[in-house]
Amino acid sequence: MISAHTGTAPKAAPELGVASMVPSDASQPGYGPGSTPTASARRTVGRAWARLRPDQRIALLGAAVAAIALTLFFTVVAHLPHLQAPVELPWLLWVLAFAAGESLVVYVQVRKESHGFSLTDLVLAAALCLTQPTTLITAQLAGAGLVLLLDRRQSGLKRVFNLAQFAVGDCAATVVFALVTRGAEWSSPWTWVGAQLAVAATMLTAGLCIFGAITLSEGGTSLRELRRMLALSTPFALGTATVGLLVVRTAVLDPTALLLIAPPAGLMIAAYRAYTRAHRQEDNVRLLHEVTTLLHDGGDPREGLSNFVTAVREAFRTAVAELVLVGDDADTASVTRSREGQDAVALIPLRDGDDLSHLLQSVTAGGPLTMRTGIAPGGALDDYVAQRGFKDAVLAVLRTEDRVHGLLLVAGRLGEVSTFTGSDQNLLETFARHVATSLERGRLQSDLRHVTALQEKLRHQAMHDALTGLPNRTLFLDRAQHALNLASRNGLWPAVLYIDLDGFKPVNDTHGHEAGDLLLQAFGERLQNCLRSADTAARLGGDEFAVLLHGPIDESGVHQVLARLRGLLDAPIDLGAGRAATIGASIGVAIADADTDVDTLVRQADSAMYAAKRGGRNRSIFYEPASASPRSTIRPPS
Numbered sequence: 001m002i003s004a005h006t007g008t009a010p011k012a013a014p015e016l017g018v019a020s021m022v023p024s025d026a027s028q029p030g031y032g033p034g035s036t037p038t039a040s041a042r043r044t045v046g047r048a049w050a051r052l053r054p055d056q057r058i059a060l061l062g063a064a065v066a067a068i069a070l071t072l073f074f075t076v077v078a079h080l081p082h083l084q085a086p087v088e089l090p091w092l093l094w095v096l097a098f099a100a101g102e103s104l105v106v107y108v109q110v111r112k113e114s115h116g117f118s119l120t121d122l123v124l125a126a127a128l129c130l131t132q133p134t135t136l137i138t139a140q141l142a143g144a145g146l147v148l149l150l151d152r153r154q155s156g157l158k159r160v161f162n163l164a165q166f167a168v169g170d171c172a173a174t175v176v177f178a179l180v181t182r183g184a185e186w187s188s189p190w191t192w193v194g195a196q197l198a199v200a201a202t203m204l205t206a207g208l209c210i211f212g213a214i215t216l217s218e219g220g221t222s223l224r225e226l227r228r229m230l231a232l233s234t235p236f237a238l239g240t241a242t243v244g245l246l247v248v249r250t251a252v253l254d255p256t257a258l259l260l261i262a263p264p265a266g267l268m269i270a271a272y273r274a275y276t277r278a279h280r281q282e283d284n285v286r287l288l289h290e291v292t293t294l295l296h297d298g299g300d301p302r303e304g305l306s307n308f309v310t311a312v313r314e315a316f317r318t319a320v321a322e323l324v325l326v327g328d329d330a331d332t333a334s335v336t337r338s339r340e341g342q343d344a345v346a347l348i349p350l351r352d353g354d355d356l357s358h359l360l361q362s363v364t365a366g367g368p369l370t371m372r373t374g375i376a377p378g379g380a381l382d383d384y385v386a387q388r389g390f391k392d393a394v395l396a397v398l399r400t401e402d403r404v405h406g407l408l409l410v411a412g413r414l415g416e417v418s419t420f421t422g423s424d425q426n427l428l429e430t431f432a433r434h435v436a437t438s439l440e441r442g443r444l445q446s447d448l449r450h451v452t453a454l455q456e457k458l459r460h461q462a463m464h465d466a467l468t469g470l471p472n473r474t475l476f477l478d479r480a481q482h483a484l485n486l487a488s489r490n491g492l493w494p495a496v497l498y499i500d501l502d503g504f505k506p507v508n509d510t511h512g513h514e515a516g517d518l519l520l521q522a523f524g525e526r527l528q529n530c531l532r533s534a535d536t537a538a539r540l541g542g543d544e545f546a547v548l549l550h551g552p553i554d555e556s557g558v559h560q561v562l563a564r565l566r567g568l569l570d571a572p573i574d575l576g577a578g579r580a581a582t583i584g585a586s587i588g589v590a591i592a593d594a595d596t597d598v599d600t601l602v603r604q605a606d607s608a609m610y611a612a613k614r615g616g617r618n619r620s621i622f623y624e625p626a627s628a629s630p631r632s633t634i635r636p637p638s
Helices: 036-052 053-075 091-103 118-132 132-152 157-182 189-218 223-252 253-292 301-316 355-363 380-388 422-441 443-463 473-490 506-513 515-529 553-572 600-616
Strands: 002-005 106-110 112-117 318-326 332-340 345-349 370-371 393-399 404-413 495-504 536-541 542-548 575-577 578-582 586-593 620-622 631-632
Touching: 002 253, 002 631, 053 157, 091 112, 091 132, 118 157, 118 189, 118 223, 132 157, 157 189, 189 404, 189 586, 301 332, 301 404, 301 422, 301 600, 318 355, 332 355, 332 370, 355 380, 355 393, 355 404, 355 553, 370 422, 393 422, 443 473, 473 536, 473 542, 473 553, 473 600, 495 553, 495 600, 506 542, 515 536, 515 542, 515 553, 515 575, 515 578, 542 553, 542 620, 553 586, 553 620, 586 600, 600 620
Parallel strands: 586 620
Antiparallel strands: 002 112, 106 112, 318 332, 318 404, 332 345, 370 393, 393 404, 495 542, 495 586, 536 542, 575 578, 620 631
């Protein structure tokens, strides 16, 4: 028996008022040439269907399957004849038998769905020969319902869908069995044939139901998936049905001989499990080759890593896969992440405080190379999974003899029943070992160093002035904000100088832009050299500069800095080709306090600078509140 365990839990769908959508008169407005009420109704229903979510469509499918099962049960199955069996077993015993058969399941993943092949068909074949059709169906629904309720991690509607699928399959089985046997003796070969065909009908019905659910859930699928599903399930179902018939015949004729059936039955189950395991291992080897090849194909390392984590996510059928790489400097780390339904991102800097950063620190300190959730609850991986809202995860550390290179993690196994096993853990460790080996051999490490260096270069360009090499406005404001945040804790308030060069435009107009660029570069270098290492000089644009003086700083300390600046401005600047220029500067000063934010601080210094400009240029003025006039603290040179 196949049971559906889809990765998207269906939810109840609202009823469709189809009748209300159909107009009663074709002559009503809105009907164009060639249009009919039937065609319009079809279009309306089609639009309503398109608006439904996949889970709502699956809910409608489940309702339809349940309706078919109920119709068959009351109109056909309830009136079917049954074999005159030599023994009568209690209904409760059949319930327990079906529950035991449904509990013994071999899971096979088909795309995003997990499907279970159970031993229910063994019990079904026996029940066809020994009990009434109505007893069979009600007993199986009760037994399977117990297992779905107590042992399976499924939503309520999904349990109902599975029960509806079981019911319609059992109805089909009892009808086929009755048509084939037609009153034959319970031990007749026609009984054997009827039971086998009945089980085959059950498999076909279940396969069609699950295929329909997958199609509605994923927006379409290939008939190849249905053929593959039936090819996997039918031989196993027919084999277990045969064992069920043997059990029935042996139990009636010679009950002690049941001991002889147990070993081959166990071997058959073990063989099928081994077959599915070998099939999975073959797929894993192929996936391992395909996925790890992505790391060595050359080209853009970003693209290679993105393709790698995406392939790992698809191989493990999970919602997310993350590859964390630690650089030569242990303080630098990046994450490459692939999420289902989103484009992968590569080499995103990992910052302190991130959940993934805490996990990295916890698992790379030592211990096993791999771990998965649920083994030791309360560990770092379980905490990470709980914080991110995933149901499970497995992790492998990228470690070689010399050091730890990072970690590889997959989380959120698709399908509500299936979860990570020891074989998944071993496979992920193999993936991680290949990545670590690639890093150790240097090729991937070299590519990553190149990308990291390029990232650092781009970051530097984004935060610094291209002409002078000084921090730009963005970085200046960031450092000023950091200084204010620090001062709010220690009381050491900073100051800002806003500088506008006087006489720059005449130099630029007289000697050309190249000379103007040389002047700006020279002034920027001098400005940087006259400050403390903790202070920041920045070019805000054009001929405007700014200085951040970290606290503690007062007016006396600012005066010392201004005096050094005036001394630098007094020295001529070489413009090349025997040319030189001397310029001045209008400087505004603002000292922060507890009520100052970064925008206000810069605006105050800018206001004081314009006051210096209006006051005759080449002077420095401290900002004062509106109630007082700005104070000129340094006389302009004569």
